[in-house]
Amino acid sequence: IxxxxxxxxxxxxxxxxxxxxxxxxxxxxxxxxxxxxxxxxxxxxxxxxxxxxxxxxxxxxxxxxxxxxxxxxxxxxxxxxxxxxxxxxxxxxxxxxxxxxxxxxxxxxxxxxxxxxxxxxxxxxxxxxxxxxxxxxEARKPYNYLQYAYHKMNLIKKACQAAFTYYQIHTDKEDAKANLDFYRSLPGVKPSYFTDLEADASYQLFVEGAAAYEEKKYGVVVDKIEKCLISFFKAVSDCDSLCYKPVEMITFHKFMKAITEQYYRQISCALKCEDKLSPVVHGQKQQNFVAQCFSYLQFAYYSLGKYEMAVPAAATVFLLDPEHSNAKSNLDFYESKAEEYKLIPSIHFQPRADGVKFHAHKLKNLKFVEDAQMMFGDLEEEELPENEAETENEDTNKHDEFVDE
Known part of the structure; x- marks a missing residue:
């Protein structure tokens, strides 16, 4: 060979x-x-x-x-x-x-x-x-066009859906919020009209799980949040795949630099997937979303008396978000109750496998980015430039003129 x-x-x-x-x-x-x-x-x-x-x-x-x-x-x-x-x-x-x-x-x-x-x-x-x-x-601009066009065609439910879908990643835009307020003010509009057409299944599962948590329906919390995590991990994996681009043919003597640069862009893209896919609920982006899900699970399992399930969830919260306000205190509590709850430190106090896998993948990507920057120093992410010939006039997508109708 x-x-x-x-x-x-x-x-x-x-x-x-x-x-x-x-x-x-x-x-x-x-x-x-x-x-x-x-x-x-x-x-x-x-x-x-x-x-x-x-x-x-x-x-x-x-x-x-x-x-x-x-x-x-x-x-x-x-x-x-x-x-x-x-x-x-x-x-x-x-x-x-x-x-x-x-x-x-x-x-x-x-x-x-x-x-x-x-x-x-x-x-x-x-x-x-x-x-x-x-x-x-990527910025969901077609939905901003659609919400206005649907309104002009008197397709109000579709207009609400499109406006909400656009707003979900533009919560800081006053025009996007104003459009939602406009649609909510229309007679006959129902809260159910405002759905994110781009959200994967984890969004609705999380919303339902969080609502069940507030109502202390902990069996429902476990069902919804466990399914939410499965769906979210799949969505992140798919997002990772969409960051991948087949390598272009390059000269051999530039191989290492070119390949490193390509992987750097791919992994930098993949590192954004978690935040990109984390749901926006009531206008607020859910931070440390995976850790938040495990936090819900920890308390739900505890409330159901399933301590052997609660402790690994608590350990996973601490792994993913060590600064979480209750992460360490929850583990300390379970350690003090280990004998009473029949918990085995070498088994029950370990983070869950799905959380470990998610965390390890993220750390590996972060390490690659750090090493690549140290090795070559001048690597940059591929950025999409602003469109100099912008076709959309944002004012044409506002509804101020219709408020009094």
Missing amino acids: CKMSLNFILIFLASALFHPSLSLSPVLPKDVTQPLEILLDQAVAQYHAKHWPQSVSLFEKALVNYKMSQHAAVACIGRCKAANISREIEEDLQEFPLLKAVGDLVAQASCIKICSEEHPFGSLSTQVLRKDIARDV
């Missing part, structure tokens, strides 16, 4: 690697699969022309397009992360770590390419978006 050239390996990998079998059936109308930027550009044009039905239709298609592109990307990246050169050439490259690293990266890129070709919506996941489009979709 020492005589095998790098070019041979790369050519071999480029020819054909993994052939994932996907059984999804495409069910979307043909025009939904147009390039996302075309759909959005047309939607904005129709919006400014005050062609509300046409604008709404195009924005809705654009959002479906984006969702399906994310679905395909998560599916293919998840399938291909473990792709490696050794499986294909049946050679052990452990003695050649740099060569193996190159081969593994190309294997992953090739796997993703093949998967995208076979996935029913794979072509959507390979779209290279204009940076202003990527930024606007």
Whole structure:
């Protein structure tokens, strides 16, 4: 293997690697699969022309397009992360770590390419978006257009949903809050109209769990918050996957710097996932969300007399958020009651496995970012520049003019 050239390996990998079998059936109308930027550009044009039905239709298609592109990307990246050169050439490259690293990266890129070709919506996941489009979709701008257009079409429930969805990541924007206040003032509008259309299942589960906590329905708290954690961990994992980008072919002598820089951007992106996905409840972003969930579980299990479940939850809170006001005192309390509650220190006072895994992954990413900065010093995250040719006039999405109607 020492005589095998790098070019041979790369050519071999480029020819054909993994052939994932996907059984999804495409069910979307043909025009939904147009390039996302075309759909959005047309939607904005129709919006400014005050062609509300046409604008709404195009924005809705654009959002479906984006969702399906994310679905395909998560599916293919998840399938291909473990792709490696050794499986294909049946050679052990452990003695050649740099060569193996190159081969593994190309294997992953090739796997993703093949998967995208076979996935029913794979072509959507390979779209290279204009940076202003990527930024606007990430910022949920289509929903700000939609809430106004829905209102013009007298689709008030949909307008409330769109306005609330936009507000959830723009709680500091006065216009976004003013729009919510406007919709709440309309006759016949129900609180149930205000739902976050982009929230994953963990949001509603957390809201229901927190409400049950206030009502001291601790069995419900356990059910909802345990499910919430499962859903949230899955959402963070998917978010991590969407940060991944297949490596581009680079010159060998710049390999280490280029690969480090690419991973730095990927991991910097992944480190934002927890905060990005943490729910906003009553206008407030939930800080240290995972630790907060375990804190709910600790007290709920304690109240149910399930001390053997409460203590690991308490230990997990302390692991994730050592500065939590009650984390240490709760553990001290359980230690004082260990004999009475039949708790075994080596078993029950250990953090839960799901919390440990989540925390370890985060620490590993933080360590990589720190080491990369120390090694190269000049690494920067990839930022989306402001759009100099901004198409949206924010004032056209406000409802001050309708307050007296």
